[in-house]
Amino acid sequence: MWAASRERVREMVRKEYLQLFRDPRLWRIMFIAPLIQLIVFGYAVSTDVHDTATFVIDHSNSRASRELVDGFTASGYFRVVGTSQRPADLVRALDKGDARVGIEIPVDFSARLHDGSGAVVQVVFDGTDSNTATVAQGYAERIVQNYAQRVSGDARPAIELRERAWFNPNLVSRDYNVPAVAGAIVFLMCLLLTALAVVREREIGTLEQLMVSPLAAYELIAGKTIPFALIGLADVFLVTAAAVLWFEVPFMGSFSLLLLASLLYILSSLGIGLLISITSKTQQDAFLTTFLIFMPAILLSGFMFPVSSMPELFQWLTLVNPMRHYLEIVRGIFLKGAGIPALWHQFLALLALGVVMLGIAASRFRKTVA
C-alpha cells in the first residue's frame, strides 16, 4: 500500500511540475525575481541616517558659527543643501521636502558663546519621517554638545560613557536587514505559489478530475507541497548566497542549522498558502487573502519594527507568525553565530506551526472533497 501511495504522490508531483513550468516565464519569476528583489531591496531597506539634507540660516556669520556648521557636515550625518539669510527660505525648503533639517544660528551667537551668557542654536527637524528625525535629533544634540565642550575648554566630563556594540560594531543596518529581506522573500514566494495551487484547479475545473482519482487527501496535499517546498529551498540557497557574496553580510553560524530552520519555515508557509487556496473560491480571492496574511505577518515579525516595542497583546499575536521565529533564527545565525542553545524556542515554534498548518490544510481539504 505504501509503495502505491508513493507512486501516486510522485505522479502528482510530476503533474504539478509540468503544469508549473509550462509557462517558461514562471521560471524567471521563481528564481530570478527573488535574486533581483534581494539585491534591490537589500539596498533599499536601510535605517541608517546619514547625508540628511540640511538647510542653514547663519545670522551670525562668524568664525564660531562656521565652525559649528562644519561640525555638522564633518560628522557625515548632515549635508548642507542650501544657505540663506531669510528664515522664509528655510520654511519653504522644509515644506517642499528639499531639506529635512534646518539650522538657525542667531546674530548674537558668537558674542554669547564667549561672554558666558550661553548661546542657543535652533535646530528644526521635519518630523514626517519620524525615524530619521529621531535619530538625527540625537546626532545634532551630540554635535552641539561636543562643540560646546571644545569652546569651554572644559576638561573631560565627570563620567565617560564607553559604548560598545556587539555583533555589529559599526552599527550598519544592512547586516541586520538583508537576512530579513531574504526571509520575507521566501515567505512571499511560498505563499503566492501555493495560494493559487488548489483554487486554480477549481477555477479551471480540473479539481473534479483530481477528486475522482484514487488520490487520498494527504497524497494530494503532499503532491501540492513537495514541488513548492523544493522551489522554496532553492530560493533559500539563492538568497543566502547573494546575502553573503553580494552584500558581504557576515555569516557566523552553521549552515545546516539554517537549512533546517528554512525547511520548517517553508513548510509552515506552504501550510498557510494551501489553507488559503482550499478556502478560496477564485484566484482573485486567494490572491487578496494572501495579501491579508502577508502584510500583517511582515509587519508583526520584527522585520522593520521591533517586537519588543509592540503592545503586550500584539507581542502574543506574533507567536503564531512563522516569520517572527524565522527572522530571529536567521539573524541569530548570521550575526551572532547562535546555535540551538539560544534558538531552540524558535525552532520548536516553527515545527509546531508547520505541523498545525499542514494538518489543518489536510483536514479542511478532506471536507471540501466530501
Place this chain on the structure above:
Amino acid sequence: MINPGRLMAMARKEAIQLRRDTRSLILAFLLPVILLIIFGYAISWDVRNIKTAVLDQDQSAQSRELLEAFRSSGYFTFQRQLRSASEIAPLLDGVSVQLVLVIPPDFSSHLNAGQPAELQAIVDGSDANTATIILNYARAIVQTYSLKVQFQGRQVTPPLRAETRVWFNEELVSRNMIVPGLVAMIMMIVSSMLTATTIAREWERGTMEQLAATPVSRVEVILGKMLPYVAIGLIDMVVISLLGMFLFDVPFRGNPLLFMVLSFFFLIGALGLGIVFSVLGRSQLLATQVAMLATFLPAVLLSGFMYAITVMPKALQLITYLVPARYFLVVTRGIFLKGVGVEVLYVQGLLMILFAAIGLFLAVRVFKKELV
C-alpha cells in the same frame, strides 16, 4: 468612439462579477482597516522598554543613583542584576537582553577623587537602528548625571545649547508618518492587485470569446473594467483617511479637494498598470506575481514610505524616480501633515496626471480583443 451605454454595460457586468466574489469585495475593504489598526496600534519605531541587564561592580550610593537615573527615564526596564562579566556574552546571544550596563569597581572612588569615572554600555548591535537610539538615550542620561555631579547642584549656563524643534509631526509619532503613506500603499494594492486578475480571468475562463463577439470597443472594455475599481479605491482612500484622522488623531492640514483629485489620477494610473500586467500575463498566476513585483513592492520599499531615499545608493535612488508612489507620497504627506497646496505640489500634481495618462494609454494599447 465611446458609447456611454456600452461603457456602462461593461462596468455593470464587472461590478456584478465583483459583487458575486463576496470574499474579494470584503477583503478589498477589510485589508485597509486591518493594516491601519496594525500600523496605528501595534507597531512603531519608538524605542521603549529597553531590556537592560546591570553589572554593578561598585555597589555604591553613586552607582545606584546613576542606575536610578536610567530607570526613572522610562526608557529602560531592568531585567537582571549580573554578578560577573562572564554572564554578559550568553545573555546578548539570545534576544532577551538588549543592553548591558557595566559599572566598574572604581566608579565611586574616581568620582569622589574628581577623576573621570567610566560607565560601560554594551548594546546588541545587530539591530543597528534600535542600538543607535538606545545609545542616544544612554548618552543623554549620563551627560545629565555627569553635569549634576560636576557642579553639585550649582546653576551653570552651558556655553552653547541646542534648541531642537520638530515640525509637522511635533511628537515624532510614527503613525503620523505611516498613515498618509498607507493611503498611497492601499490604493496601489487595491488597484493593481484587483485589476491584475480581471483580464487574465476572462482568458482563463474562456469568457473572452463572448466579450470578443460583442460590439464593445477596446477603450470601452478597459474603462468599463476600471470603473468599479475606481469606486473601490476611492472609498478605501476616504475610509483610511477618516479612520486615521478620527481614530489615530493624524492631522489633516491641507485641502481635501486637492487630495481627492490627485488621488484619483494616481488611482487611474495604478489601475491602468494592473490591466497591462493582466493582459501581458494572460494567466492569473503570472499576472499577480508580476503586479506584486513591479508595483506593490517598489511602492512599499522604494517610495520613501518607510525607508529614506537619501541613504540609498545612487543607482537605486535613480530607480526610485520611476516609482509613481514616490511622488504620490510627497502629495499625501504634504497635504496631511504640512498642509501645503498646489504652490508646492505642482510638479507632483503634473506627474500624477502624466501617470494616469500613461497607465490608460498602455492599457488600451496592449489590450487586444481579437482572439489569436
